[in-house]
Amino acid sequence: MSEQLIQSNYRRGVAPLIILGLLRREDMYGYQLVQETEKTSGGRITTQEGSLYPVLYKLEDQGYISSRRVTVGKRMTRVYYHLEPAGEELLKQLTQEYETVTQGVFQIIHGGAENE
Amino acid sequence: MNKNQAQQTYLRKVRSYLPCSRKVKNQIMAQIADSVGSYLTEEPEAAYEQIVARFGSPETIAAAFVESTGTAEILRALQIRRRIVAIVAGIMAVVLLSWAVVVTWTAINYNNSRPGTPTVDIQYGQNRTEDGLN
Numbered sequence: 467m468s469e470q471l472i473q474s475n476y477r478r479g480v481a482p483l484i485i486l487g488l489l490r491r492e493d494m495y496g497y498q499l500v501q502e503t504e505k506t507s508g509g510r511i512t513t514q515e516g517s518l519y520p521v522l523y524k525l526e527d528q529g530y531i532s533s534r535r536v537t538v539g540k541r542m543t544r545v546y547y548h549l550e551p552a553g554e555e556l557l558k559q560l561t562q563e564y565e566t567v568t569q570g571v572f573q574i575i576h577g578g579a580e581n582e
Numbered sequence: 583m584n585k586n587q588a589q590q591t592y593l594r595k596v597r598s599y600l601p602c603s604r605k606v607k608n609q610i611m612a613q614i615a616d617s618v619g620s621y622l623t624e625e626p627e628a629a630y631e632q633i634v635a636r637f638g639s640p641e642t643i644a645a646a647f648v649e650s651t652g653t654a655e656i657l658r659a660l661q662i663r664r665r666i667v668a669i670v671a672g673i674m675a676v677v678l679l680s681w682a683v684v685v686t687w688t689a690i691n692y693n694n695s696r697p698g699t700p701t702v703d704i705q706y707g708q709n710r711t712e713d714g715l716n
Contacts, residue, residue, distance in 0.1 A: 481650065496617050514638035516596070519613045520647035523606070542620045545613060 481521045483564055484511070486557040489531060489549040496522070496545065522547060530556050588630040589618055592637075599644035601659075610647070 525531045530553035
């Protein structure tokens with residue numbers, strides 16, 4: 467499977483889960499989310515900053531996260547994202563779904579469907 | 583390409599690739615522009631390729647938007663697009679038909695008004711010249 471397809475699958479289902487999971491620890495800005503994703507996953511999951519923004523926009527638009535601008539240094543500003551209570555609930559729900567699906571996929575791959 | 587050109591080129595391409603409404607596009611682009619601007623403050627000599635390497639290609643960002651969009655939303659957008667195409671095609675058909683009628687009517691009237699040439703009297707269906715009936 468090409469790297470492009472792996473990253474594509476990541477975005478499709480997992481990106482919101484990863485973003486919400488990271489923001490539960492602390493507020494983060496865009497590039498920090500990219501760095502923490504790679505570091506915390508042991509390099510298994512990488513992404514580029516631009517790809518996060520459509521996902522961040524949707525999460526913020528639906529009230530799961532909020533954002534604030536912080537001035538850094540003399541000229542730079544960063545936008546920090548914060549997990550809202552609705553986002554905490556969504557994170558629990560997505561985590562449960564992800565665990566269920568992952569378990570099911572492993573059972574199929576390893577042929578253990580009879581042990582449900 | 584200087585810093586501003588690289589930044590402007592990148593942002594213009596990302597904007598052109600994003601498949602969403604102007605309102606949504608403006609909001610996403612504001613975030614991306616902010617981050618690109620911050621990056622270029624730290625790396626002022628960064629070229630277009632370096633911006634792409636850090637933030638992703640315009641196609642990648644557009645794909646991320648599509649992949650994070652629900653199926654219902656995509657179908658709704660496709661339905662709206664089809665309706666717009668149908669309406670525009672309908673209007674163009676009406677305009678074309680109207681033009682054809684006007685041109686035909688003008689041609690008939692022009693022929694009827696030329697001296698010494700047979701005219702077509704649509705009302706009576708008879709051939710006549712200026713002198714009268716044949």
